[in-house]
C-alpha cells in the first residue's frame with residue numbers, strides 16, 4: 001500500500017481506505033475464483049494496482065468522463081482507476097461471468113459507486129465511451145477492431161478520446177499495423193520499480 005502513496009501522495013482518506021482493503025479482498029476472492037496468479041497476490045500493489053494506475057499518470061480524467069475497461073478479468077485496470085477517479089463512470093466488461101462476479105463484489109465491498117460490471121464480449125457492447133482502457137487482452141489491431149467504433153470522436157479531456165492500453169516489450173511491429181495517431185509512454189518515467197522496466201502505456205487517438 002505504501003507504494004501507492006509514494007507515487008500518489010494526495011489520496012483522500014476514502015481512497016486510502018479503498019486501496020488498503022484490496023489485498024485482503026482479492027486474497028479471499030482468489031481462493032474461490034482465480035483472477036490473479038497466486039504468486040502475484042503478494043505483489044498485488046505493484047504488479048496490479050500501481051501498474052493499472054500508470055494510466056492515471058498519463059491522463060487525469062475529467063468529471064463525467066465515460067471509461068470502458070475491456071477484458072477486465074479481476075478488475076484491472078478498472079478498479080484502481082475507479083478509486084482514483086470517483087467522479088468518472090467506469091464500465092468493466094469481461095466475457096467470463098465468474099470474473100465479473102468478483103469485480104462486482106469487490107466494487108461493492110469497498111463502496112465504489114462509479115463502477116458497473118458486465119458479462120459481455122467487447123464486440124457486442126451497445127454503448128459509446130470516451131476512453132477504452134485495457135491490459136493483456138489481445139493484440140492492438142484486434143483490440144481496435146472490437147472497440148474503435150465505440151469511442152466517441154470528441155471529448156473534453158486534456159487528451160482527445162481514445163484507447164489507453166497497458167503493454168510490455170517492443171511494440172514496433174504491433175503498432176506498425178494500425179494507422180491511428182499514437183503516443184507511447186514508458187512507465188519507468190512514472191514509477192522506478194524494476195517490474196516496470198519494459199512496460200508502457202499506449203495511447204491511440206480516436
Ligand SMILES: C[S@@+](CC[C@H](N)C(=O)[O-])C[C@H]1O[C@@H](n2cnc3c(N)ncnc32)[C@H](O)[C@@H]1O
Nearest residue numbers: 071072073076094095096120121122135136137
Ligand atoms: C489475461 S486476462 C487480463 C485480465 C485483466 N485485464 C488484467 O490485466 O489482469 C484477459 C481477459 O480478457 C477477457 N477477454 C478476452 N476476450 C474478450 C472479449 N472479446 N470481450 C471481453 N472480454 C474478453 C478474458 O476473459 C480474460 O478475463
